[in-house]
Structures are given as C-alpha cells and as structure tokens.
Amino acid sequence: MAELTTYRGERSDGGGAAAPSAVGKDRTWRPAGHRRPGTLRARASWTGRGRLVAGLVGLVVLVLGAILIPWLGGLDQGAVDYTAVRQPPSLAHPFGTDAVGRDLFLRSFAGLGVSLTVAASCAVISTVIGTLYGALSGLLGGWPDRILMRAVDGVNAVPHLLLGIVIVALYRGSVPAVIASIGLTHWTTVARVVRSEVLSLRSRPYVDAAISGGASRRRVLGRHLLPAVVPPAVLSSVLILPHAVWHETALSFLGLGLPPHLASLGNILAEGRQAVLLGSWWIVVFPSALLAATTLAVAGIAAWWRDRSRPRRRSEMAL
C-alpha cells in the first residue's frame, strides 16, 4: 500500500493528513523520502521514519525494563529456590525458572542490563580507538598508512577469543576485564571502515572546492570528513553490540567471564544450554528473544541515521 503512494515522490511529502489543501499550492517536484523543512510527514514508511520510531520505542522499553524490572522485583542474585526448579512460564514466573529455581523474568532483564553495559562500553571503546586509528591512517596515506593497516592485520591474525582470554585471565571475573578484552580486540573493523571512508572522501571534488575556498585543514576535517565518517563508524560499532554479547557469553562459558551468580545474558544462555536437553526451552528462548529485540532496535535506529546522514536521490537508493 505504502509503495503505491510513495513511488511517485511528491505524494508522500505534500499530501496526506498534513495539508491536503496545499497540494494545489505547492506542486514542485522533489525526491521522495526526504522531508522538506516545515512539512509534516503524513505516513512513516518502514524504510524511513518508521524504523526509527520502532527502534527508539523498542530500545527505551528494553532499557527501562533492564533498569526497573530487577529493581521493582527485588532481585537477589545469590538466592536459589530448590522448590521451584525448571518451572515452565506461568503467572508467577512469566519466563519460567532456571535449573536452581531462580526467576528468569527478573534474571533475564538484569542480565540484559549487564550485557548492554558491557556491549555498549565495548562499542564506545572500539569506535573511539577505531575512528582515530582509521582516520589517522587514511589521512596520512602512503607508507604510514601501509604500516598502520598491516598492524591491524596483525591484531586480527590472533583469534579474538584467545586474545580476550589472555586479557581476562590477567584480571579474572570482573566486568571491566570483560569490557577491555572485547573492546581492545574489536576496534579493527571500525578502523578499516573509517580508513576506507576517509580515503575515498579526501579526494572528492567538494573537499578540493573547500580547500580552494580557503578552508583550513581543521575545517575540512570537522566540516566535511568527520560528519561523513561518524555514521558508518557508529554503524559498524553497532554491529559489534550483539557480537560483544556473544563474546561475553563465550568468556563466561569458559569460566573466565562474569561470576556465575551474576545474571548476564551470557551466563543465563550458557546454563540454559544444558537445560534445553531436559526440555526447558524457556531458559534459552526468552533471553535470546531479548537479545534479538535489542539488536533489531539498535540496528533500526542506526540504519535510519545512516540514510539521514547521507542524503541520496531515490534513484540511488537501490544501489
């Protein structure tokens, strides 16, 4: 339905509930999918605003849940209840209980909070290191660029899990150690993305035009290069988010991550793996669903931002 009205371009902006009477007044053609200043979008299509709204609502609900639910429910991380072992979902336990009778509803949301903290910290660390490293490499070019990128290959050559294990083993069982071990191994992806972006941007004619107009190096960097580089950098670091949770799981599974009584999505899933064989599907399904929902919400916001920050013609969208 939405496709039928949007493909002609002008209808999705000027028409609809915003101002039906304005259609005759303003017939200028403009590409679809981009809001003119001062006009209301009548319909939010899935490719545009809808993704942002859905992502934001989802993320806010999940974050609030991760903060409020364990607090309101009075979660006691150390308590076990052997009278309520592996109970399926019910009114008393909406997500069921795990192998030692802990309520999964509370633990899943508490775990989401821990995992989100770990993943977000990792994403921030990787983005900052990766952006600086990649931008430096791309801007310097020539042989410094080659040396810097071979160093990245070097870091990538060591399996991330192995490097992570070494870091965590030095400071075992703490959240900062897990954050450091993931953050310090995953900036390479961001660095590569940023470097290639800078390389392609700095030879664009509009950078030349700015230089010709008297723009300083700092101005070119701040006005033209960074605004173009940050969205893909953030996007690639967003993709680290689920990956970071997985790493946290793997480290916890190996007994090197968070202590077992601390709820994290990784810990819950690692324990749930064994329970699944006994038929307790809910121990795996609900935490996984939370993880998937978080990933989708963040990816939706990121995709909206990427499209927003790089305006394109509709004909270029397909590319």
Added chain:
Amino acid sequence: MSLVGSGLVGGWRRGHAVVERLDVAVEPGRVLGIAGPSGCGKSTLVRMLALLHTPWRGTVAVDGTAVPRMRYRAPAALRRRVGVVFQQPRAAADPRLTLTEILTEPLRAAGERDRAVLDARAAELSDRVGLTAELRTRRPHEVSDGQLQRACLARALAAEPDYLLCDEMTAMLDASTTAALVSVIGAEVDRGLGVLTVSHDEPLLAAWADEVLRPW
C-alpha cells in the same frame, strides 16, 4: 598582473607526467580557453593553477607572487584568489549541507560568523547566479545539476577571486543553463575577473573565449 603558470610539469604517477612544460597566463578581464582531447591533462593543469596540486617543476605565480613550494597546501590567502568550478556539480557539493551552507563556505572559512552578514551575502550571491530563496534551503540531492552548478559558481565567486578556473563547467548542462552561467561570468569578466575555461564545446569557446589555447 596575472595568474601565470610557467614551465609547468606535473602528474599523478611518478615518471609519468601528464602536463609537460606548459606556459599559461590568465589575464584580468579576459577569457582564456583551453581545448584538448580527454586524458591529456587539462584538469591536472587546472588543479595546479588552482594551487590544489603541486607541480613537479615550474612555478605558479598569482599577481607576481610566486606560490611557495607547498608542503601541504598553498597559503589560504593565495588559494582564495583563484576560484574553481568543477565539471560535476554533484561531486563538488557536500551532500550533507544546504545550498546556502555550500555557497557561503568560503566566507565561513575566512572567519565570518555573523548570521545576518552571511544571509545577506548568500542572498546576493544566489541572486547573481539565479537561484531562488526556496532553492537555497534544499540539499544537493533535491536540486538539478544545473541548479547545483549555479550554487557551485556562486561559491567560487563568494571569495571574490581575481581569477576563475572553469574545468568543463558546462559539460553536464543544457544550452540555456550554459548560456545563463556564461553571462553571469561575463558580467564578472567586465569587472576585471580573469577566466580560464577548459571545454570540449568548440562553439562555446569560439563565442566566449578571447583566445583559445591548444597545447596538445
């Protein structure tokens, strides 16, 4: 007093010069045309004269001031005296900025912060090249190539350059837009702007340029 390139040698790949020993002089109030087949170094020549590309040998002098060997870029004050309009407006405009922001960029780069002054200058410049106030609020992907090229011309004129280099400026444009832009530049030439125009369009060169150089 002119923009002089003497004995220019330069290129992109070591040992493979695109421009070989070229002498060019752009005089104030005159239009110098340059014609030649594709890939012969016309754009490289424009980039060297615009102080964007360091020649391997030879010098570029702006009104008698020889441009020092550039470590990174020529001094900003010299760069601002030579304006450039590129072939593809689409590539020469930052897709994130509005046309107003694009055409006032040289003013901001020169340190102008006053909103009122910038707005007045933007209005005056876009008036000169024939852009409406509504068009100026749009971003590059919302305007046509011709409208965008007008904005690029306005940007080049914003720094009040003494010389303007047009690198195949009209290659992407239709006849009427070409005529409009040429007449805008023509008015500036009457006020003493020196123009170098690179073009494949022989009739245009014949009608517009005071002299056509065919170095290749």
